[in-house]
Amino acid sequence: xxxxxxxxxxxxxxxxxxxxxxxxxxxxxxxxVIVGGGGHGLAAAYYLSKYHGITNIAVIDKGYLAGGNTxxxxxxxxxxxxxxxxxxxxxxxxxxxQGLSNEFDFNILYSERGHLTLAHTDASLRTMRWRAExxxxxxxxxxxxFPDEIAKLAPSLNLSRDVRHPILGALHHKPGxxxxxxxxxxxxxxxxxxxxxxxxTRTEVTGFGIEGGAVTSVVTDRGTVRxxxxxxxxxxxxxxxxxxxxxxxxIRTVPLQACVSQPLKPFLDPIVVSGxxxxxxxxxxxxxxxxxxxxxxxxxxQQRSTLDFxxxxxxxxxxxxxxxxxxxxxxxxxxxxxxxPDFSPVxxxxxxxxxxxxxxxxxxxxxxxxxxxxxxxxxxAIGKAPDILDPFRLDRFERFDLVGEGGAASVGH
Amino acid sequence: MLQIACPHCGPRDExxxxxxxxxxxxxxxxxxxxxxxxxxxxxxxxxxxxGALAERWCHTVGCRRWFNVERDTVTxxxxxxxxxxxxxxxxxxx
Ligand SMILES: Cc1cc2nc3c(=O)[nH]c(=O)nc-3n(C[C@H](O)[C@H](O)[C@H](O)COP(=O)(O)OP(=O)(O)OC[C@H]3O[C@@H](n4cnc5c(N)ncnc54)[C@H](O)[C@@H]3O)c2cc1C
Ligand SMILES: [Zn+2]
Numbered sequence: 001x002x003x004x005x006x007x008x009x010x011x012x013x014x015x016x017x018x019x020x021x022x023x024x025x026x027x028x029x030x031x032x033v034i035v036g037g038g039g040h041g042l043a044a045a046y047y048l049s050k051y052h053g054i055t056n057i058a059v060i061d062k063g064y065l066a067g068g069n070t071x072x073x074x075x076x077x078x079x080x081x082x083x084x085x086x087x088x089x090x091x092x093x094x095x096x097x098q099g100l101s102n103e104f105d106f107n108i109l110y111s112e113r114g115h116l117t118l119a120h121t122d123a124s125l126r127t128m129r130w131r132a133e134x135x136x137x138x139x140x141x142x143x144x145x146f147p148d149e150i151a152k153l154a155p156s157l158n159l160s161r162d163v164r165h166p167i168l169g170a171l172h173h174k175p176g177x178x179x180x181x182x183x184x185x186x187x188x189x190x191x192x193x194x195x196x197x198x199x200x201t202r203t204e205v206t207g208f209g210i211e212g213g214a215v216t217s218v219v220t221d222r223g224t225v226r227x228x229x230x231x232x233x234x235x236x237x238x239x240x241x242x243x244x245x246x247x248x249x250x251i252r253t254v255p256l257q258a259c260v261s262q263p264l265k266p267f268l269d270p271i272v273v274s275g276x277x278x279x280x281x282x283x284x285x286x287x288x289x290x291x292x293x294x295x296x297x298x299x300x301x302q303q304r305s306t307l308d309f310x311x312x313x314x315x316x317x318x319x320x321x322x323x324x325x326x327x328x329x330x331x332x333x334x335x336x337x338x339x340x341p342d343f344s345p346v347x348x349x350x351x352x353x354x355x356x357x358x359x360x361x362x363x364x365x366x367x368x369x370x371x372x373x374x375x376x377x378x379x380x381a382i383g384k385a386p387d388i389l390d391p392f393r394l395d396r397f398e399r400f401d402l403v404g405e406g407g408a409a410s411v412g413h
Numbered sequence: 414m415l416q417i418a419c420p421h422c423g424p425r426d427e428x429x430x431x432x433x434x435x436x437x438x439x440x441x442x443x444x445x446x447x448x449x450x451x452x453x454x455x456x457x458x459x460x461x462x463x464g465a466l467a468e469r470w471c472h473t474v475g476c477r478r479w480f481n482v483e484r485d486t487v488t489x490x491x492x493x494x495x496x497x498x499x500x501x502x503x504x505x506x507x
Pocket of ligand 2: 472
């Protein structure tokens with residue numbers, strides 16, 4: 001039981017939140033420089049400082065703390081993927097998430113809702129059955145259910161057969177959850193900063209010093225620092241930063257849009273996803289409906305929202321929940337997703353020694369924040385990626401050993 | 414939504430077209446003679462530029478013909494439309 005939470009709950013004058021220290025001057029040298037202060041970079045700093053005794057770390061971000069995709073995602077956490085490599089990896093993350101409020105002594109509003117992936121065709125029913133089998137084989141709770149059971153879990157869902165894409169069944173993944181994404185980043189940031197990690201926001205990395213095939217320094221717009229190792233965790237900017245270090249990635253940067261409605265009384269427990277209709281929806285703890293679809297059809301480094309996205313999304317959403325036609329949208333936005341050819345991340349070694357990579361998070365990386373932070377920290381501390389990360393290494397592309405993650409597919413959540 | 418000037422049909426809305434990804438990626442002439450890394454570079458590695466990007470587009474629900482577009486991936490403006498097979502040339506602007 002997180003005692004801090006209990007005290008907060010019982011206190012009349014709610015205690016002031018713990019603040020992050022102000023930005024210090026850059027030192028000459030760090031053991032580890034982490035490029036990218038999103039959830040992933042902050043988590044790696046946290047696990048390095050808490051579990052590996054490495055505290056001489058700078059986390060460098062060109063913007064404000066965790067203002068990239070960490071601030072823009074729809075916060076869905078699940079492990080019902082299709083490949084055993086993926087299921088194993090994301091399952092470790094779900095388990096870490098379940099204990100994260102305790103670990104931080106700080107509430108991340110982790111809310112286990114159950115996750116329904118709807119099937120509208122025989123072909124997708126078959127895929128759901130396949131995913132359920134792979135999941136169960138890996139010890140993950142997933143099963144195929146049919147409209148009578150779906151109706152109990154989501155009574156407001158339109159289960160009529162008199163629609164264009166009737167719902168035939170669903171993959172039900174009970175551990176599916178949402179959390180407050182900003183709180184996840186803050187929890188890691190506070191934990192890392194309290195152990196001596198420096199957070200350098202509004203600082204852009206513009207180059208690297210490389211000697212004898214190893215990274216030795218990081219160039220920023222506030223000066224150059226020497227470093228023992230670098231972790232690159234910059235999501236949509238992955239190709240750009242890798243190019244500064246002199247290597248290429250199999251990544252394209254593509255916008256992913258989302259929106260939320262005005263708040264409504266709680267009526268929707270599970271997270272509902274339809275791959276065929278390219279839409280998904282969940283209800284936040286504030287009552288807002290959080291909705292999204294598939295990525296934009298071309299690459300773009302822009303965080304704009306478009307009318308065609310919302311029109312396309314709502315056309316399908318209204319088939320699932322017709323009464324939403326009277327509900328207003330409150331906010332809309334986009335993030336820039338680092339998409340890979342096989343819908344799996346790219347982590348671990350790079351062609352440059354002591355330069356570690358955490359990328360290829362596309363539309364699916366929020367749920368991986370804890371496992372990735374923990375395992376990348378281990379990689380940096382030991383100098384070698386552990387088994388669980390091995391399938392996702394960069395050189396899988398030249399070994400033609402891809403991890404085709406059909407469980408991410410068009411609606412990658 | 415973009416307006417794209419199809420070289421055959423004239424300006425039309427973006428949703429009549431589909432984007433076919435980066436242009437001018439030449440298939441290696443002798444696949445057997447190159448290394449796995451070179452082949453992977455052709456298949457998977459992309460420059461993913463922040464700025465001018467040359468792409469192939471198809472007027473899917475119009476004339477169904479392919480052509481090249483140079484687009485800025487920051488401002489999302491179209492810099493140039495040119496025929497399939499024509500060299501990229503021109504650079505930005507144009
Ligand atoms: C709309 C949307 C919905 C999503 N929904 C989900 C979901 O439901 N579930 C899920 O699991 N995932 C989801 N994702 C994906 C998820 O948000 C990301 O994969 C994840 O947040 C990536 O975290 P990160 O820390 O790697 O990247 P980010 O949070 O993007 O952090 C990268 C940081 O790097 C910094 N940076 C970049 N270049 C430089 C430089 N040169 N110098 C210094 N700093 C630099 C940026 O400023 C940024 O803060 C969604 C994404 C979007 C856009
Ligand atoms: Zn045409």
